Amino acid sequence: MAWFKRQDKGILTPTDEKREAPDGLWYKTPSGNIIHIRELKNNAYVCPDDDFHVRIGSKEYFEILFDNNKFQELDANMKSADPLKFTDSAPYPKRIEASIKKTGLNDAVRSAVGKMNGSEIVIACMDFTFIGGSMGSVVGEKIARAIDHSLKHKIPFLMISKSGGARMMEAGFSLMQMAKTSAKLALLSEAKIPYISLLTDPTTGGVTASFAMLGDFNIAEPGALIGFAGPRVIRETIGKDLPKGFQSAEFVLDHGFLDFIVDRRNLKTKLTNLLKLINN
Amino acid sequence: MHLEFEKPIVDLEAKLNEMKRLASDNGVDVTDAVHKLEDKIIRLKEETFTNLTRWQRVQLSRHPDRPYTLDYIYEITNEFIELHGDRAVSDDKAMIGGLGEMDGQSVMFIGQQKGRNTKQRQMRNFGMANPDGYRKALRLMKTAEKFNVPIITFIDTPGAFPGLEAEERGQGEAIARNLKEMMTLKVPVICIVIGEGASGGALGIGIGDRVLMLENSWYSVISPENCSAILWRTWDYKEQAADALKLTAKDMLGVNLVDGIIKEPLGGAHTDMKSAAAEIKKVIFAELKKLQKMSAEERISSRIDKFCAMGVVSE
Secondary structure (H helix, E strand, O other), rough: OOOOOOOOOOOOHHHHHHHOOOOOEEEEOOOEEEEEEEEEOOOOOOOOOOEEEEOOOHHHHHHHHHHHEEEEEOOOOEEEOOOOOOOOOOHHHHHHHHHHHHOOOOOOEEEEEEEEOOEEEEEEEEOOOOOHHHEEEHHHHHHHHHHHHHHOOOOOEEEEEEOEEHHHHHHHHHHHHHHHHHHHHHHHHOOOEEEEEEEEEEOOOOOOOHHHOOOOOOEEEOOEEEEEOOOHHHHHHOOOOOOOOOEHHHHHHOOOOOOEEEOHHHHHHHHHHHHHHHHH | OOOOHHHHHHHHHHHHHHHHHHHHHHOOOOHHHHHHHHHHHHHHHHEEEEEEOHHHHHHHHOOOOOOHHHHHHOOOOOOEOOOOOOOOOOHHHHHHHHEEEEEEEEEEEEEOOOOOOOOHHHHOOHHHOOHHHHHHHHHHHHHHHOOOOOOEEEEEEEOOOOOOOHHHHOOOHHHHHHHHHHOOOOOOOOEEEEEEEEEEHHHOOOOOEEEEEEOEEEEEEOOOOHHHHHHOOOHHHHHHHHHHHHEEEHHHOOOOOOOOOOOOOOOOOEEEHHHHHHHHHHHHHHHHHHHHHHHHHHHHHHHHHHHHHOOOOEE
C-alpha cells in the first residue's frame, strides 16, 4: 500500500492562469552568468560579469552610437525582389515575407546618417536575425547607396558587419554584390573619405571576402567569429578538429587582419577618437 | 572517360569505326552506310548538346578531359613565360600566371589550374587557391598595369580553398583586396569562365571590362552540391539546385551578370580543344580591339558602373 495518495488528478490550473516570468526578462551568457535585460541594455549589451558581448542588431547599434538615438534612415523601404524565381522547399518571396513579419525589418541591413559625439557619420549595420544576415541585392544596394551618401557629403562611413555570407536565393546576383560594394569602396578610397569596418559575431563568407575586410581600419568586437569559410566546412576539409579560438577576433588580430579589438562599451568613444586623429 | 549522356554518341562512334575497319579489311564498299551513320551521329550530337540540362552542363564543365587554363594558354600563344610566387609566402600552384604573346600582342595571363591525374590534382589543390594565390594574381596584375599589358584571366575553380592556413593567412582579405584593386586597373581586363566559377574564389580574379563564359561553364555563388546540402540537407538535390541557381552561361547572360558567351565545338570543348582555343583567341582579340580604343579612365568608370548596376530590388 502506498504511503501517499494523490487526492486530485494531475495539474488542474488552466494554462492562462499560470503565473510565469515573461520571456526575455533575463539573459544567460554562455559561461552561465544571468543578467537582467535592463541592466544589459544599460551596459551596451555586454554582460558586466564576464564581458560577454550579446549579439545585437541595427536598432541597438544605432542606439549606442548615434547621439540621443537621433538619425535619418536611408532607403528604409527597400525590399528584396525575386529575380531568379528561386524555390527550394518554399518560394523565396514567402521566406522574405516570413522574415519581415518575424523581425520587423525589411532586409538584413539598415543604413542611416546622424551625429556621433557631434560629428556626422554614415552607418550601415547588418541584422543577423534576417535570414542569417545574408547578403542579397538589397544588402548590396543599400550599402552601395550608403557609401554614395558618404561620398556626396564627405562624411566618414562605418560598416557594422554581421553575416553568414551571400544569400543563396539570389545566386549570381548575391555574388555580384561583393563586386558592387568593393567598387563603391574603391571610389570612397580615392576620395580619401575614412571607412571603418567593424566586424561583429559572426562575419563570414562573401561579406568577409568583400567590404568587411576593406576598411582603412578593420576592427572587431571581442570573441566574434570571423572567417571566410565556416568552421564546419574547414573541419570537413581537413578532417581534424580546429584549434581552440580558431577564427575568433583575437585569432584574426594575431594574424594581422585587424587593427584592434574594441569593447562595445568603449566603441563610441574609440571611434570618435580615431576619426578625430585622421581629421587633424 | 565519358559522361552518361555522351554514351549513346560514343557507342555510335565506336560502331562507325568498326564499320570502317571491317570495310577496309574485307574490301566492301560501305560508303552509303558510313554517311548515314555519320549523319546520325551529328544529329544525335546536336539533339543532345542543344538540350542539355543545367546539371549536365555542370558535368561537362568538370569533364575529366576538359581543357584547363594552361592548355588554352599554350594553344593560343606563340610564347609563354610562366611567372611564380606572391613575394610573401609561397607559390600557389592552384593559381598560375605569366606573360604570353598572341600574334604580336603581349598579354598577362592569370588563372586557376586544375590537375589531370591524382598527383597533379593534389599539386594543383583541385584548382582551389589559397590567399597566396590571390596575392600572386594581384601582383601579376600590378606588373601588367605597370608595363601597360592587358590582362586575361581564366576562371576554373570549385571555390577558394577552405583550409586552416587559408584562414590564418586571410583568405577573405585576399579576395576582397582583389575585388577592390581590379576595379581600378588601368589596363584592359577580360575574364573568361572556362569551367567552374564557384563563388568568391572565382570572383577573386573575375572583375573585368568584359566577363565572358564558355558555353558549357557555370558561374554562381555556390556549387549545386553545396546549395543542395544547405537547403535540402543532402547532396541528392543537386539537379534541382542547379536549376534554382540558374548558373549556366545562358542564364547569367540573360540577367546581365556576364557580358557574353563563347561558343564551344559541338560536344563540348574537350572534343576539339584546338577549335575551342581558336574561338577564345578570336573573341579575346575582338574585345581587346574595342577596349583599347577607350581611355583608361573610361574603362575604369564603365567597369565600376557595370558592377554597380547589378542587383534587383523593389522600392
